[in-house]
Amino acid sequence: MRFIYLVLLTLLLIPLNYYVADPEREMQLSVGEENGIYYLVFNPRAYDYVYRNCYVCIERGHGRSCIYDLGGDGYKIYKRLGIIETDTNTPDYRIYVSEKPNKSYLEPIPDEIAEYLSKLNLKIDYITSFRNALIIYAFKDSSIKLPKNLISKLEELPPRAELRRKIAVVVIQPVTEEQGKRAFDIMNKIGREATNGSLRSFCVVTSMLQFVPELVGAYVDGRCLEEKGISERQAIDAIRNVVDESYPLKVIIDYNSTFSKISPLPLERRNNSTPTTSSNHNEIYIIPVLLSLVAIAILARRKRAI
């Protein structure tokens, strides 16, 4: 009897582990669901420690990867919710922005939706619409609770509206609207200092901007820190001299130097000649040609018989 209870308990626990991809690390986005709306909120527990508003991830050993794993969290969640499709044939997406765009690939948020969202006091960054899902990217300083009837409201929209979707996901970026607008400048500021300026002597290699969550990061070479006798906190203090503490940052301290390993992609060697393509053709087109030849032969025979 106890065994059955244990089995049942295990089965009950499986759905709770749904979003836990790597047992060694939590995802940097926590997923909540309410009234059919998924909320993706930044989860600081995915990081090793927080110091001066910097979320620090340590890359050491082979068990985890600050760049690949943390970078891919949004992708993994979208994939599990069935938003991202993996076939290469039928893309279906629209990107809506709140300010009137002058780009061919962006569209203004339809009036009825803009009106509705402004009533909810949502500070929208942009909205991506997929075939079956709607992703609303909102800033930290906006209202994060959407009304229960959002899904039904979306479904009530006129058929021409592209935003009639079954799954609604609200991503709350861990930055304010004002900080979000400065993200590129902050990334370039750290990058410049890492390349030619004050951060170079503190082993800061490059900067990056991760789109979900919208965090600017600094990449620090851990081995260089050890060689120079600089502590991690001293490196972070140096970064904070460049970017004020009110701006949240992500700091990756890499003791494996994986960044250098991912560039450039090795070349195909010269002695590997081009494989022949003719043998790779699927010869399916021959079937109708052969059939037509058979048909011609039958017709010719009949004519002769007549």
Added chain:
Amino acid sequence: MRGRLGLCLVVFLLAIGISTILINAQYSDPAAPTWERYRPLIGGIQYYADKGACTLSYAARDSTGRVGMVTARHCASQSSPLYQPDDSSISYYIGTPAIWTYDIDAMFVRFSNSVPYVLHINNFYGTYYPTKWNVYDYVPVQDIGYFFGVPVFKTGRTTGTTQGTIDQVYYTYIIGANLSAERGDSGSPLYAISPHGDGALLFGHLVGGSSDYTLYISVSGVIDYLGIKPLTYP
């Protein structure tokens, strides 16, 4: 009556056969369409240089108004002859790098018969069908964040067309994406396909990475460092 029906059947079957040959070339290898000879040159096809086989990225125009193709600089020495699809015939020669710099992993080879199209290979239950998408626009690095979660593609001479998503930008022109690639894919164009049927939207070209995470130089980097602008159509 029967004879007429038979004739119709013959014509119908011949039409299907010929159109299948002309329109729907099929392959069993995902990268095989990239190994063909293409004139005019387009993005996503194989070429050979002194350092080995790589992939052409996209058609562009330099500051003098001349047209050619962009690709990864690390694929060739400054004076290397380039051949498409390979160096088995002198007639495959397309030129030498006209613009080549250590500042950024990009170079430009002038070739007047280049057009703004990229090769895209559809996978239908293990059979691969090549199509060509026109490049209708390109995305500057500042706008790349809007495309998080949107399916993006790269087409290269080793792994063919693979799909993934963009997730970050590195200072200042490097795009990081969850997209698979292998050696020889360097230079592959990174693009999304317009949901409106406009064509391909260009982001940049592949320069490095591991087998499941790859790095690309944004078109903004090529514009700023090399003074080259991607061609678009229409």
